[in-house]
Amino acid sequence: MRYEVTLDDRSVRVxxxxxxxxxxxxxxxxxxxxxxxxxxxxxxxxxxESHEITxxxxxxxxxxxxxxxxxxxxxxxxxxxxxxxAAGMRTGRVELRAPMxxxxxxxxxxxxxxxxxxxxxxxxxxxxxxxELLAPSAGRIAKIRATAGxxxxxxxxxxVIASE
Amino acid sequence: MYSDVDRDALHVRAAxxxxxxxxxxxxxxxxxxVRLIEVARRSGATAIHPGYGFLSENADFAQAVADAGLVFxxxxxxxxxxxxxxxAARRLARAAEVPVAEGTEPLTDVAAARAxxxxxxxxxxxxxxxxxxxxxxxxxxxxxxFETAWRAATGEATTAFGQPALYIERAIPNARHIEMxxxxxxxxxxxxxxxxxxxxxxxxxxLIEETPGPSVDDRLREELGAAAVRIAKAAKYENAGTVEFxxxxxxxxxxxxxxxxxQVEHPITEMVxxxxxxxxxxxxxxxxxxxxxxxxxxRSGAAIECRITAEDPRAGFLPAGGLITLVxxxxxxxxxxxxxxxxxxxxxxxxxPLLAKVIAHGRDRIEAIARMRRALEEMRVSGVPTSLAFHRxxxxxxxxxxxxxxxxxxxxxxxxxxxxxxxxxxxAAALAAVLATRARGERxxxxxxxxxxxxxAREDAxx
Numbered sequence: 001m002r003y004e005v006t007l008d009d010r011s012v013r014v015x016x017x018x019x020x021x022x023x024x025x026x027x028x029x030x031x032x033x034x035x036x037x038x039x040x041x042x043x044x045x046x047x048x049e050s051h052e053i054t055x056x057x058x059x060x061x062x063x064x065x066x067x068x069x070x071x072x073x074x075x076x077x078x079x080x081x082x083x084x085x086a087a088g089m090r091t092g093r094v095e096l097r098a099p100m101x102x103x104x105x106x107x108x109x110x111x112x113x114x115x116x117x118x119x120x121x122x123x124x125x126x127x128x129x130x131x132e133l134l135a136p137s138a139g140r141i142a143k144i145r146a147t148a149g150x151x152x153x154x155x156x157x158x159x160v161i162a163s164e
Numbered sequence: 165m166y167s168d169v170d171r172d173a174l175h176v177r178a179a180x181x182x183x184x185x186x187x188x189x190x191x192x193x194x195x196x197x198v199r200l201i202e203v204a205r206r207s208g209a210t211a212i213h214p215g216y217g218f219l220s221e222n223a224d225f226a227q228a229v230a231d232a233g234l235v236f237x238x239x240x241x242x243x244x245x246x247x248x249x250x251x252a253a254r255r256l257a258r259a260a261e262v263p264v265a266e267g268t269e270p271l272t273d274v275a276a277a278r279a280x281x282x283x284x285x286x287x288x289x290x291x292x293x294x295x296x297x298x299x300x301x302x303x304x305x306x307x308x309x310f311e312t313a314w315r316a317a318t319g320e321a322t323t324a325f326g327q328p329a330l331y332i333e334r335a336i337p338n339a340r341h342i343e344m345x346x347x348x349x350x351x352x353x354x355x356x357x358x359x360x361x362x363x364x365x366x367x368x369x370x371l372i373e374e375t376p377g378p379s380v381d382d383r384l385r386e387e388l389g390a391a392a393v394r395i396a397k398a399a400k401y402e403n404a405g406t407v408e409f410x411x412x413x414x415x416x417x418x419x420x421x422x423x424x425x426x427q428v429e430h431p432i433t434e435m436v437x438x439x440x441x442x443x444x445x446x447x448x449x450x451x452x453x454x455x456x457x458x459x460x461x462x463r464s465g466a467a468i469e470c471r472i473t474a475e476d477p478r479a480g481f482l483p484a485g486g487l488i489t490l491v492x493x494x495x496x497x498x499x500x501x502x503x504x505x506x507x508x509x510x511x512x513x514x515x516x517p518l519l520a521k522v523i524a525h526g527r528d529r530i531e532a533i534a535r536m537r538r539a540l541e542e543m544r545v546s547g548v549p550t551s552l553a554f555h556r557x558x559x560x561x562x563x564x565x566x567x568x569x570x571x572x573x574x575x576x577x578x579x580x581x582x583x584x585x586x587x588x589x590x591x592a593a594a595l596a597a598v599l600a601t602r603a604r605g606e607r608x609x610x611x612x613x614x615x616x617x618x619x620x621a622r623e624d625a626x627x
Contacts, residue, residue: 005594014597022595033595039600042595053592058604061600067543069552069553
C-alpha cells in the first residue's frame with residue numbers, strides 16, 4: 001500500500017510492502033521498527049540512527065520527532081485513486097487533479113497523446129518539493145486544463161484523460 | 165482539597181488527606197470561601213496555604229480565615245487590602261522613594277481621564293484600580309482610540325474586580341518585566357533573594373522566567389532589592405512576596421505592583437539560593453523569625469523555568485483539554501520538574517492550562533540553557549498539544565540566547581518555522597505517520613478535510 005505523507009513543509013511517499021519491507025520516496029529503507037507504546041510511539045533505527053516518534057494528537061496528526069514538533073498528514077493510495085477517478089468514471093473520462101495547492105512546473109504531454117497508467121503527466125511544485133503527477137489510468141489526453149507556470153488549487157482539474 | 169473534576173489529580177494522590185469541595189466551576193469549589201474554611205476545620209488543619217491561584221490574593225478570604233481562627237500563609241488581610249488597591253500601592257512606593265511610572269489616581273469620568281491621558285502623553289495604559297495581574301489592562305496608542313478603550317476596560321474591570329475605576333499610567337516601550345523576591349518575618353526583618361526576568365509572556369501570562377535577569381547588573385539588582393525591601397517595610401509586609409518592576413531601555417526601573425503570595429516561578433529562585441520558599445513560608449506563618457540576614461543569601465548560577473501548558477503554540481496558543489496518553493519527564497543534573505502530569509490524566513478545561521514546570525539550573529546562564537534544551541528535547545507528552553514546540557524553539561532563538569528579549573518576544577515568535585529534521589528523521593517520521601494512521605484504522609479522503617493548520621502549512625510552502 002502506498003501513502004502520501006506530509007510532514008510540515010515536506011511531502012514524502014511511503015510504500016509498505018510485505019514482511020515489513022518499506023520504501024520512502026521509492027528508495028528501499030532498511031529499518032528496525034519497534035512499537036514502544038501501542039499506536040502511540042515507535043522506535044525506528046535507520047542505518048545506525050535511532051529515532052523516536054510519538055503521536056502527540058491523532059486528529060489532526062501531530063508528531064514529536066526526536067523532540068521536534070511536526071504536523072503530519074497521511075493519504076493512502078486508495079483515497080488518492082478514488083479522488084482522482086471519482087468525477088470522471090461515469091463518462092469514461094478520468095481527471096487528473098492537483099492533490100495539493102502548488103505551482104505547476106511542467107506538463108509533459110499534449111492533447112491527443114496516448115498514455116499508460118502511472119505515466120508522468122505533469123510536475124507540481126508544492127511543500128517545497130517537485131511532485132510527479134502520474135496518470136490515474138491509461139487513455140488518450142482529451143484536454144489539458146492548466147498551463148505550466150500556473151498556480152493551482154487543491155482539487156483543480158489539470159488534465160482530462162478519455163479512457164479507451 | 166479538590167473539585168469534582170480534580171478527583172484524579174496528582175495532588176489528591178500525593179496528599180495524606182483529601183477533601184472534596186464541590187463541582188468543577190471555581191465559584192462552587194476553589195473560590196467558595198465558606199466551604200474551604202469548613203473543610204479546613206473538619207480536617208483539623210490549623211493553617212491554609214493558598215498556593216498561587218484562586219483566593220491567594222483575596223483580602224476578604226484572608227480576613228475570613230483569620231476570623232475562623234486559622235493561620236493563612238500569606239500577609240495579613242490589611243496588608244493584602246492595601247497592596248491590592250493598586251493606586252494606594254503606588255502612593256506607598258512613592259513615599260518609600262521608589263520610582264513609579266507617571267500616572268493618575270483612580271478615575272471614573274471619561275472626560276477627566278482623557279485630559280489626564282493627554283497630559284501624560286500617549287501611549288498610555290489603562291489599569292483597573294481594584295486588581296492586578298494584567299487582567300482588564302489596556303494599551304491606548306492614540307487619543308482617537310481612548311474612549312472605546314476606556315469603555316471596554318471599565319467593563320472588564322467591573323467584571324473582574326467588582327469596581328469600574330481605572331487609573332492611567334504612562335506606557336513604557338520595550339520594557340522588561342523584572343520582579344524581586346522578598347521574605348519578611350513578623351518582627352520586621354526583610355531580605356531580598358534576587359530578581360526574576362519574566363519578560364517572555366503572552367497576554368500577560370508568563371511562559372519562561374529566569375534568574376538572574378540577563379539585563380540586570382549588580383548595581384541594578386542591589387537597587388531593585390533595596391527598593392523592594394523599602395516597600396515591604398512601609399507596608400509592614402509579612403511572609404513571601406514579589407515586588408514587580410518594569411525596567412526600560414535606559415535601565416531605569418518603575419514599581420508596578422506587589423504580588424502578596426508565592427509565584428508560579430518561585431522554583432528558579434529556590435534553585436539559585438538553595439532555599440525552600442514554601443518551608444520558609446510555613447515557618448514565618450508559624451511565628452518564627454527569619455534565620456537569614458541579607459548577607460546570608462547566596463545566589464549561585466542561573467536558573468530557567470518553562471511553563472509547559474496544554475496550549476498549541478502553532479495555533480495561536482489555543483488551549484485544549486483531553487486525555488493524556490503518555491508522559492516522559494526529563495531528569496538529570498540541574499533539572500527539576502514540578503508537574504501535574506501522568507498517563508491517564510484528563511486535562512480539565514475548567515482551569516488554567518498549566519501542566520508542568522520544567523526548571524533547569526546551571527553554573528551560569530549558558531549551562532542552564534544547555535540543560536533546558538536537553539530537558540525539553542527529552543520530554544514527551546501525548547494526548548493534547550502542548551507549549552513544548554514554543555519552548556523548544558525559544559531556547560534556540562537568538563534574542564533569547566543573547567538575553568536581548570523583552571515583553572514583545574512571544575509576539576515576534578514565528579509559529580510557522582518548521583523544525584530542521586535530518587533525512588533519517590524524515591523517513592522515520594513518515595513511516596511512523598503511516599503506522600499511526602493505520603493503527604487508528606482511518607482512511608483519509610482527498611482532498612482532506614481542510615483544517616486551518618494544514619492550510620497554513622500549504623500557504624507557507626507557496627511563499
